[in-house]
Amino acid sequence: MTTNQPTSHTSPAPAAWSRGRLYRLGGLAIAQVLVLLGIAALAWATAGQGQLVQLRTRPLDPRDALYGDFVRLHYAISDLPPALWRGPGPRPDFGRTGQRVFVRVAPAGAVWAATGIYGSRPAAGPGPAAILPATVDGQWAGTVHLRYGLERFYLPEGTGRRLEATGRDTSGRLVRIAVAPWGTVRLLGVE
Amino acid sequence: MSRKFLETESPAWVAEGLITPEQQQRLLARYPGGETAVALLPLLGGLLLGLGVLSYVAANWQGIPEAFRLLLLLLALGGAYGGGLYFLQKGQQALGVGLLGLGLLAFGGGIVLTGQMYHLVSYDARALVLWGAAGVALTWLAQSRFIFLLTLLILCGAQGYSTDQFEVYSYAAMALLGLGLGAYWLRQPSRLLGWALALAWLAQMGLLVNTEHYPTLWLVPLMGVFYVAADWLPRRQLAYPVQLLPLVAALGLSLLATSTYTLPWLRRELVAVGSPYWLALLGLFLASAAGKRRQGELSGLADWLLVLPVAALPVGPGVAAFGQLLVLYAYAGLVLWAGYREQWRTKVNAGTLLFIVATTAAYFRLTWAFLDKSLFFLLGGALLLSLSWWLRRQGERALRKKPA
Structure with missing residues (x-):
């Protein structure tokens, strides 16, 4: 390939790559590296600083659970009675999907259970408790359905078979999550 | 040149x-x-290499320790961008830009894979939109058509994913495409980018109308935005090819209004869109007129005849369809006239084609019901052949009279 001489032509091809332009490009590349590092740092910090919470999943449907490289998790707190609404304001229409709510969970034995649904982030309150942000996924059969962004567990190599067997268990699995003081939530592992 | x-x-x-x-x-x-063919090779090579590395690592991905996986992602990202900058500095434009494109792909892959690493589930297309935003910034900084097209694909993919998976229209993806890439295209217009952008814009608008359940007719002003943007291009020769797509769509719409079968549907749509639709069209018309005036091309305003609300007139369907035919003939005549006046062969040919299209529509409208079908096609064929021969001859004569 012949090397371009940037000075020999100006109009059809873009102008020569000035130092400033290369610096700006470098800045853009560094910003992208920082985005990835930021995602990772947030996850690490959440695991390190966060409150450890154990949730129980609903028994997994063996025909449905395994999606290639991840399992789909459905928690006991994914379906809650509307009566758990604690305000502020009157209970909203949970049939409208996409609303942002907050679910307060507190330990009930080894597993944590939901104690209230809030419209805005409440104080974690007395005793051990954690606040999980959630999105309303509709209401039917008398329960509010919620998504926490914790519904996928990407499988480490070779554990697919073992988890597939969860389809046969009837009590569900224990899932460890971390809730950071600044509100981010991270799934740590499935027992 | x-x-x-x-x-x-x-x-x-x-x-x-x-x-x-x-x-x-x-x-x-x-x-x-002699550079273009050779310049393509490093681009393709970079793509293939990237795909190969990607598939190899992906196959063994989950077995690699977490910190090492992150390091690998950052190395791929930094390596591609670093290599790109190195070769650009050396003056090897094609190779450098190819590597920048690879860096952009690595960024997208990095977002997805980092998300998986920490089991993050997203219920919207924010991550993909962020990827597209990086692509827009890279397009502007690298001034590269390759990166432009790559970003275009990313933004369309993000929109498709958002509407398909979450039934949510991503206005951010639309704005990035329309403003980010659109402004770039206005600054660095080229035929290829114009076509790609017009198609991408049509796809985005189609998804918008579909996802938000707007009346389909809203596609007309939404595509009109693109037509008007082209009116403001510095060079007219670049505007015509990219205005073709909105024009063909508008022509199709007018043809629908010439048939009493589709006219009722069109009338229902016109009621559904209401006055905001007309205000939007009026605004676009004024913006288009200002742009064309700046170019000294006011004759091009004839294009707006195609969206005249003939179907909305409070008359019987037969009369409305006939009125639409008249508008089509008027449009064909204006395009022909402008073509002769400007001695511009493409425009004369377009006018000829429009005349034939209008005649076909009129023929269908007037004779379909009462002519025997074989006679219908026979007569119709003869009519169109003689019409095209005559128009062609007229065109050749007019163009020969005044040598440019």
């Missing part, structure tokens, strides 16, 4: 004494050629 054109034509210019041999050499040196 293409290098090939210069190479074939310039010897004749020298022979006729238009330019000296020295000037010919300087002209040829100004447009160095």
Whole structure:
């Protein structure tokens, strides 16, 4: 390939790559590296600083659970009675999907259970408790359905078979999550 | 101007004494050629290499320790961008830009894979939109058509994913495409980018109308935005190819209004869109007129005849359909007239084609019901053949009369 001489032509091809332009490009590349590092740092910090919470999943449907490289998790707190609404304001229409709510969970034995649904982030309150942000996924059969962004567990190599067997268990699995003081939530592992 | 054109034509210019041999050499040196085919190879090579590495790592991904996986992602990202900058600094444009594109792909892959690493589930297309935003910034900084097209695909993919998976229209993706890439196209217009952008814009608008359950007719002003943007391009030759897509769509719509079968549907749509639709069209018309005036091309305003609300007139369907036919003929006539006046063959041909289309529509409208079908096609064929022959002859004569 012949090397371009940037000075020999100006109009059809873009102008020569000035130092400033290369610096700006470098800045853009560094910003992208920082985005990835930021995602990772947030996850690490959440695991390190966060409150450890154990949730129980609903028994997994063996025909449905395994999606290639991840399992789909459905928690006991994914379906809650509307009566758990604690305000502020009157209970909203949970049939409208996409609303942002907050679910307060507190330990009930080894597993944590939901104690209230809030419209805005409440104080974690007395005793051990954690606040999980959630999105309303509709209401039917008398329960509010919620998504926490914790519904996928990407499988480490070779554990697919073992988890597939969860389809046969009837009590569900224990899932460890971390809730950071600044509100981010991270799934740590499935027992 | 293409290098090939210069190479074939310039010897004749020298022979006729238009330019000296020295000037010919300087002209040829100004447009160095032979690069494009070679320039494509590093791009394709970079893509293949990237795909190979990606599939190999992906196959073994979950077995690699977490910190090492992150390091690998950052190395791929930094390596591609670093390599790109290195080769750009050395003046190897194609290779450098190819590597920048690879860096952009690595960024997208990095977002997805980092998300998986920490089991993050997203219920919207924010991550993909962020990827597209990085692509827009890279397009502006690298000034590259390759990166432009790559970003276009990313933004369309993000929109498709958002509407398909979450049934949510991503206005951010639309804005990035329309404003980010659109502004770039206005600054650095080219035919290829214009076509790609027009198609992408049509896809985005189609998804918008579909996802938000707007009346389909809203596509007309939404595509009109693109048509008007092209009116503000610095060079008219670039505007025409990219205005073709909105024009063909508008023509299709007017043809629908010439049939009493589709007219009722159109009328329902017109009621559904209401007055905001007309206000939007009026605004676009004024913006288009201002742009065309700036170019001294006011005759092009005839294009707006295609969206005249003939179907909305409070008359019987037969009369409305007939009125629409008249509008089509008027449009064809105006395009022909402008073509002759400007001695512009493409426009004359377009006008001829429009005339034939209008005649076909009229023929369908007036004779379908009461002519025997075989006679219908026979007569119709003869009519169109003779019409095209006659129009062609007229066109040749008019263009020959005044040599440009």
